Structure formats: C-alpha cells, structure tokens
Amino acid sequence: MPIGDFVSIRDFSPQQIEALLDLACHVKADPRSYRSTLAGQTLAMIFEKPSLRTRVTFDVGIHQLGGFALYLSPAEINLGKRESVYDVAHNLERMVQAVMIRTFAHALVEEFAGYAGIPVINGLTDFSHPCQALADYLTMFEVKGRVRGLKVAFIGDGNNVAHSLMFAGAQLGAHVLVATPPDFEPKAEAVAWARERAAQTGGSCGITHDPREAAGAADVIYTDTWTSMGQEQEAEQRRRVFQPYQVNASLFAEAQPDAIFMHCLPAHRGEEVTTEVMDSHRSVVFAQAENRLHAQKAIMLQVMEAGGEVGRKFAGRAEALTRAR
Ligand code: CP
Ligand code: NVA
Numbered sequence: 001m002p003i004g005d006f007v008s009i010r011d012f013s014p015q016q017i018e019a020l021l022d023l024a025c026h027v028k029a030d031p032r033s034y035r036s037t038l039a040g041q042t043l044a045m046i047f048e049k050p051s052l053r054t055r056v057t058f059d060v061g062i063h064q065l066g067g068f069a070l071y072l073s074p075a076e077i078n079l080g081k082r083e084s085v086y087d088v089a090h091n092l093e094r095m096v097q098a099v100m101i102r103t104f105a106h107a108l109v110e111e112f113a114g115y116a117g118i119p120v121i122n123g124l125t126d127f128s129h130p131c132q133a134l135a136d137y138l139t140m141f142e143v144k145g146r147v148r149g150l151k152v153a154f155i156g157d158g159n160n161v162a163h164s165l166m167f168a169g170a171q172l173g174a175h176v177l178v179a180t181p182p183d184f185e186p187k188a189e190a191v192a193w194a195r196e197r198a199a200q201t202g203g204s205c206g207i208t209h210d211p212r213e214a215a216g217a218a219d220v221i222y223t224d225t226w227t228s229m230g231q232e233q234e235a236e237q238r239r240r241v242f243q244p245y246q247v248n249a250s251l252f253a254e255a256q257p258d259a260i261f262m263h264c265l266p267a268h269r270g271e272e273v274t275t276e277v278m279d280s281h282r283s284v285v286f287a288q289a290e291n292r293l294h295a296q297k298a299i300m301l302q303v304m305e306a307g308g309e310v311g312r313k314f315a316g317r318a319e320a321l322t323r324a325r
Contacts, residue, residue, distance in 0.1 A: 005113045006121045006299050009130045009167035010193060014201055017134075017171045023314040024138050024291075024298035031064060034297065038304055039066035041097040045123070048074045048103040049229045053265060054123045054131065057292040058100055062300055070096065079108060089115035098304045104230055119303035121296075126160055126230065127187070131299065132264050133164035135291040137172055140220060142291075143260055143284055148173035148202065153218035153255070155179045155211045155245050156272055157238075158186035161224045161264050166190060166205050170197035177206040179214035181241045211245050215254035222262040223247045223272045239271065248274040252282075260284050 009017065027034055043062045047055065059069040079085055079101075089112050092099055098119040101109050106127035113120035122130050141147050152169055154162045158180045166186060169176035176194070178186055185191075185207055194205035208214055215221055226242040227235040252261065261273070261283040269275045277283065302311045 004303065005119050006130060006303055007109055007113050008122065008128055009133055009164055009171060010197075012171070014171045014173075014197075017137075017168060019314045020134060020295075020298050020302060021138055021141065023301060023310065024134065024295045025141075026314075027297045027301070028138075028291075028294035031297075034065055034301065034310070036066040037301060037310060038062060038097075041067040041304055041306075042070055042095075043067060043098045043100060043121075043300065043304070044070045044072060044092050044096040045100045046072045046077050046079065046102070047123070048077075048079065048101075049124065051102060051123070053289050053292050054100075054102060057296055058123070058300075061293050061297045065297060065300060067097075067300075067304075079103065079112075085111050086115050088112070093117045098300070121299060121303065124160060126228070127190075128164045128167070129160045129264065130164050130167075131292065131296055132161055133168035134299065135288060135295040136165060136222070136262060136264070137168050137174075138291045138295050139262065139284055139288045140174075140260075142287070144219060149175070150219045151175045151177065151217060151256075152220040152222060153177050153179065153214040154222045154224075155214055155247055155251070156223045156242060157184050157226055157228065158207075159224060159228050162186050163190045165222060166194040167197075170194040170201060170203050170205055173198075173201040173203040175204045175206075177208065177214045177218070179208050179211045179245065181245065182209055184241070211251055212254050215251050218255040218259055220260055220262055221247055221252055221255050224264050225266065225268055226272050242272065246272060246274065247277055249276050252277050252280075258282075262288055265289055 062069045093116050100121040100123045102123035104126050106125035109122050109125055137147050152174050154165055162178055163186055166176050198204050226238045261277050263285045
C-alpha cells in the first residue's frame with residue numbers, strides 16, 4: 001500500500017484486502033473526514049456495458065471525496081476499435097487522474113493498465129468484478145460480524161461475480177462453495193488460485209452441482225443472473241438449465257436459521273431468485289448495493305490519493321476484520 005491499480009482481488013495480499021475493508025468502514029462511518037481528499041481529481045469511467053450501481057456509486061463516490069467523474073459511453077470510446085487501447089491510455093493519462101473500465105475481455109483492462117501511467121480500476125469484465133466482491137465482504141462483515149470462517153454459498157452461474165467472490169473469500173479466510181449446473185462451473189484456473197490462497201488463510205473453495213449441498217448450513221446464500229451481459233442469445237437455454245438452481249424459500253430453508261441472502265443486482269425476480277426471498281427480512285441486497293459506494297471510495301482513496309497518506313495509514317493498522325468478534 002498504496003496500491004497502483006485495482007484490476008483483480010488476486011493482485012493483493014490478504015492484509016491489503018483487509019486494509020481496504022477497514023478503510024471502507026471508516027469512510028462509511030465518517031464520510032466528512034474524507035470530503036476533500038481527492039479535490040481537483042478526475043476519474044474517467046469507460047462503460048462498454050450498461051450499469052446502474054457501478055456508474056452511480058463511482059460518480060457519487062468521487063464527488064463526495066471532492067473530485068469529479070466523467071462518463072464515457074460505449075459509443076464515445078469504442079476501445080480498441082475506433083482507437084487502439086494504447087492510444088486511448090496515453091491520451092487519458094494526460095487528462096485525468098484515474099480510469100475505471102467496464103468491458104467484456106478482462107485482457108483489455110490488463111492491457112490498458114499496462115500502458116497507462118495512471119491507476120486503472122476494473123468496473124467488471126467477463127472474468128471478474130472485484131469492486132463488487134469488496135462491497136460483498138464489507139456487507140457480510142457488517143451483518144455477521146466476521147468474515148473468517150463464514151460459509152458462503154454461491155448458487156447459479158460460475159461467472160465473473162462468482163470468481164471475485166471466490167478470490168476475496170480465499171483472501172479473507174471464508175469457506176466459499178459454488179453450485180452450478182454441469183458445464184457452467186467457474187474457470188478451473190480461478191478455482192485453483194482460490195484453493196491455493198484459501199489453504200494459506202484457513203478458508204476453502206468448493207465446487208458442486210448440487211444446490212442443496214451448497215445451501216446446507218450456509219451463513220450466506222448468494223446468487224446472480226443466469227445470463228450475464230453479452231450472453232443474451234443464450235438466455236432461453238440458460239433459463240431451462242438453471243431452473244433447479246433458483247434461490248427460493250425451499251432452498252433458502254437449507255441454510256442456517258440466521259443466513260442472509262445476497263445478490264449483486266440487477267436481479268431477475270422469478271428466475272434466479274423468487275420475490276419472496278429477495279424481499280424477505282433476511283435479504284441484504286440493498287445494503288450490499290449501498291456498500292458499493294463506500295467500498296469504491298476506499299479503492300479510489302487507495303489508488304488516487306496524492307501522497308498516499310490515507311493508504312499508508314490503513315496499510316499499517318488494518319483491524320482484523322476477518323477475526324470473529
Ligand atoms: N452490481 C453491479 O455491478 O450493478 P450494475 O451492473 O448496475 O453496475
Ligand atoms: N454477472 C453479471 C453481473 C452484473 C453486475 C453480468 O456480468 O452481467
């Protein structure tokens with residue numbers, strides 16, 4: 001710390017992830033202390049896919065830190081098509097202080113980060129969604145009082161959100177069990193990385209095809225859309241294959257009596273989750289969405305703050321967020 005880019009949860013040590021969560025808690029509890037920390041700084045937000053939460057929380061978040069966000073739509077940039085990734089990176093580094101990118105190919109964000117002399121934040125790729133994972137574990141910590149040792153069941157598609165949930169869970173000592181239909185498992189290299197890191201932190205990462213096995217005694221039941229952005233042509237086939245993986249009252253009843261329901265949103269009520277579960281008192285989906293704001297303010301402070309004072313302070317004194325209270 002301070003960290004350079006925020007492209008993958010895998011790029012950091014468990015201590016750095018804990019420090020980011022610690023900072024997010026402080027930013028959330030005392031936002032006024034941070035309100036001019038990024039004064040005069042601009043974040044360019046390149047969106048090649050739609051968004052509600054990511055766009056609003058980055059925009060509002062940097063504003064609350066004294067900075068300014070610039071929204072660049074798919075039609076404006078057309079990364080790598082209208083202009084090469086190399087050229088866009090070398091333009092923007094002379095105009096803004098950081099770039100957030102939401103795109104399809106993960107390699108494109110890595111390539112951009114390799115060229116740009118300014119921090120790059122991954123706002124979702126087909127492979128991962130690290131900002132989401134940070135907000136997810138912040139939410140679990142707030143609601144359950146700990147992360148280490150929590151049993152987190154992800155039920156649905158082994159997608160970008162599942163990957164980042166596995167990565168952050170492994171960093172923080174959680175037990176993440178992913179249940180998917182055959183052929184929709186998380187990528188093997190993602191599972192291998194999560195298993196290796198979890199072995200060092202006391203967590204675990206398991207894969208099953210049985211949603212009831214994953215849900216059994218879980219502290220957290222998490223799901224996401226069956227059809228991610230860019231897969232729309234597969235939607236009908238996916239609705240059929242994923243039906244047994246719907247999070248409904250019957251499946252949720254397999255979990256701990258005080259289990260919570262999580263979803264990165266947008267949700268498709270009646271598909272991956274029923275309205276009954278989504279609106280139940282055990283659902284924390286809107287707190288989770290709000291935590292995107294606080295988690296990303298911590299990320300922006302870490303990568304953008306001139307002098308890195310906040311980053312250094314939190315690197316040195318990360319509270320043991322993952323420890324049981
Ligand atoms: N969860 C999430 O990233 O939401 P958006 O796609 O609306 O940004
Ligand atoms: N898996 C989803 C997440 C949306 C926030 C998608 O990529 O569309």
